[in-house]
Amino acid sequence: MPQQLRVVGQHVGKEAPLALTNKPYVKLEQITKSYGAHTVLRDVNLSVHSGGVLAIIGPSGSGKSTLLRCINYIEPPNKGIVTVGDVTIEGETPVSRRDLRALRSKLGMVFQSFNLFPHLTVLRNITLAQERVLGRTSAEAELIAMQLLTRVGLADKAAQYPSRCSGGQQQRIAIARALALDPKVMLFDEPTSALDPELGLEVLSVMRELATSGMTMIVVTHEMSFAENVSDHVAIMADGCILEYGPSREVIRNPQSARARQFLRAVNER
Amino acid sequence: MLYQLGLILRGLPWTILITAVSLLIGCILGYPIMLGRNARSLPVRLVSIAFISLIRAVPPLVWLFIIFFGVGTGAFSMSPLTAALIGLGLIAATNMAEIYRGGLISIHHGQWEAAQALNLGGAHTFRDVIAPQMFRVALPSSATYAIGLMKDTAIASTIGVPELAYQGARLTQETFQGLKVFGMVGLIYILLSLPIAWLSRRADLYLRAKVAR
Numbered sequence: 327m328p329q330q331l332r333v334v335g336q337h338v339g340k341e342a343p344l345a346l347t348n349k350p351y352v353k354l355e356q357i358t359k360s361y362g363a364h365t366v367l368r369d370v371n372l373s374v375h376s377g378g379v380l381a382i383i384g385p386s387g388s389g390k391s392t393l394l395r396c397i398n399y400i401e402p403p404n405k406g407i408v409t410v411g412d413v414t415i416e417g418e419t420p421v422s423r424r425d426l427r428a429l430r431s432k433l434g435m436v437f438q439s440f441n442l443f444p445h446l447t448v449l450r451n452i453t454l455a456q457e458r459v460l461g462r463t464s465a466e467a468e469l470i471a472m473q474l475l476t477r478v479g480l481a482d483k484a485a486q487y488p489s490r491c492s493g494g495q496q497q498r499i500a501i502a503r504a505l506a507l508d509p510k511v512m513l514f515d516e517p518t519s520a521l522d523p524e525l526g527l528e529v530l531s532v533m534r535e536l537a538t539s540g541m542t543m544i545v546v547t548h549e550m551s552f553a554e555n556v557s558d559h560v561a562i563m564a565d566g567c568i569l570e571y572g573p574s575r576e577v578i579r580n581p582q583s584a585r586a587r588q589f590l591r592a593v594n595e596r
Numbered sequence: 597m598l599y600q601l602g603l604i605l606r607g608l609p610w611t612i613l614i615t616a617v618s619l620l621i622g623c624i625l626g627y628p629i630m631l632g633r634n635a636r637s638l639p640v641r642l643v644s645i646a647f648i649s650l651i652r653a654v655p656p657l658v659w660l661f662i663i664f665f666g667v668g669t670g671a672f673s674m675s676p677l678t679a680a681l682i683g684l685g686l687i688a689a690t691n692m693a694e695i696y697r698g699g700l701i702s703i704h705h706g707q708w709e710a711a712q713a714l715n716l717g718g719a720h721t722f723r724d725v726i727a728p729q730m731f732r733v734a735l736p737s738s739a740t741y742a743i744g745l746m747k748d749t750a751i752a753s754t755i756g757v758p759e760l761a762y763q764g765a766r767l768t769q770e771t772f773q774g775l776k777v778f779g780m781v782g783l784i785y786i787l788l789s790l791p792i793a794w795l796s797r798r799a800d801l802y803l804r805a806k807v808a809r
């Protein structure tokens with residue numbers, strides 16, 4: 327069974343050569359999104375290379391979550407081009423289900439509120455989509471789920487229901503659930519915001535390990551130490567635009583715009 | 597007295613039968629009606645809403661008359677029991693559809709988003725993620741409705757189904773002891789509702805303990 331030989335969560339496959347070229351793996355071009363008259367994203371451009379970790383920071387309401395949700399089309403943008411690997415979707419043309427599936431199959435997502443399925447055991451939370459989406463047998467899916475639970479330190483919770491787990495545990499389970507589908511990129515939307523600091527740390531350490539293993543990640547976060555030390559690039563958003571973008575240290579220690587300086591000062595004072 | 601009780605109790609199987617079957621029809625048919633009510637296509641939604649409104653706008657008693665005396669005396673004749681089951685079953689279906697819908701609305705949108713992000717697709721999302729939670733939320737109101745429906749089966753007596761209220765009416769005509777007879781009938785309805793309430797509470801507690809958020 328080839329599944330048993332696979333290193334869980336690492337992305338190897340036919341698209342590996344892409345990393346060798348200079349082409350970004352995730353590319354957002356002129357993403358625009360509005361709710362009615364309210365424009366939430368204006369012409370946002372961003373790209374992330376394979377294996378890169380991008381942190382998106384910025385004040386509340388600046389459109390960070392919306393941007394992240396545009397990448398996997400949970401929130402379809404009104405305009406712009408989303409490219410992930412070999413899948414390109416243009417915002418103005420109707421999107422086929424096939425393209426959507428192809429896009430989402432490359433993207434794992436972790437939410438601020440975990441969104442585990444409360445009526446299913448931890449194990450079933452992780453095996454369900456493997457069976458339904460990837461067509462794995464339940465034995466294969468369970469094997470992979472147990473490997474991932476071990477990886478996030480929760481093998482002993484397999485038979486529990488999510489409600490019996492702490493927030494930090496639930497979020498690690500949610501990470502395992504996403505990883506089980508072999509995503510090429512992981513999207514995180516403030517994964518630790520709903521957690522008290524201690525529980526946040528256990529989630530951050532899983533994310534750090536994931537980054538080290540070479541996973542491509544886009545992380546909306548308020549954790550400045552993660553942005554500075556784990557991510558290689560940082561984007562600061564405000565009012566639906568990218569204010570600043572660049573290597574983490576440079577952006578965080580030496581922001582160019584007054585707005586970015588103001589935001590970073592506010593964050594540091596907390 | 598015991599003799600009278602025995603006569604009344606001859607209606608008990610009928611009451612249980614009508615309640616159980618029309619509830620079953622309701623629980624099953626309510627599901628597609630709820631799906632139609634929430635369908636993406638506007639015509640399907642409008643037809644479903646019209647159907648629900650129509651069924652609910654006319655009193656249950658009048659529906660039984662329409663079905664039994666109206667439809668039933670036409671081309672195809674119908675036993676009183678069949679007419680009662682069709683009428684109460686349809687009424688139960690529209691009520692169950694609304695109860696399911698209440699359960700559906702209560703589900704956090706994050707559940708859909710997570711399913712979407714996992715690429716589960718519409719059918720699997722509904723079957724594996726949404727519907728189980730919907731039924732779970734709908735359980736207490738379904739049980740309350742089941743008790744209401746059980747009491748409503750008394751109207752089947754008007755088209756001649758020999759259930760509890762029918763037996764009570766017949767016995768009253770013979771004995772002229774209405775208070776006593778219908779007192780016993782009322783008591784039986786109360787006793788019938790107890791196990792339903794108890795079962796639903798047990799099921800609710802069990803599920804709550806299992807998946808409490």
Ligand SMILES: Nc1ncnc2c1ncn2[C@@H]1O[C@H](COP(=O)(O)OP(=O)(O)OP(=O)(O)O)[C@@H](O)[C@H]1O
Pocket residue numbers: 361366384385386387388389390391392393
């Ligand atoms: N479904 C929606 N309908 C209408 N407006 C929305 C919707 N979702 C988001 N918005 C608006 O879009 C703007 C950006 O929201 P978004 O959630 O992307 O911000 P954010 O940067 O993630 O903020 P936070 O740090 O608070 O999570 C906000 O003004 C918000 O009110």
Ligand SMILES: [Mg+2]
Pocket residue numbers: 390391392515516
């Ligand atoms: Mg947000």
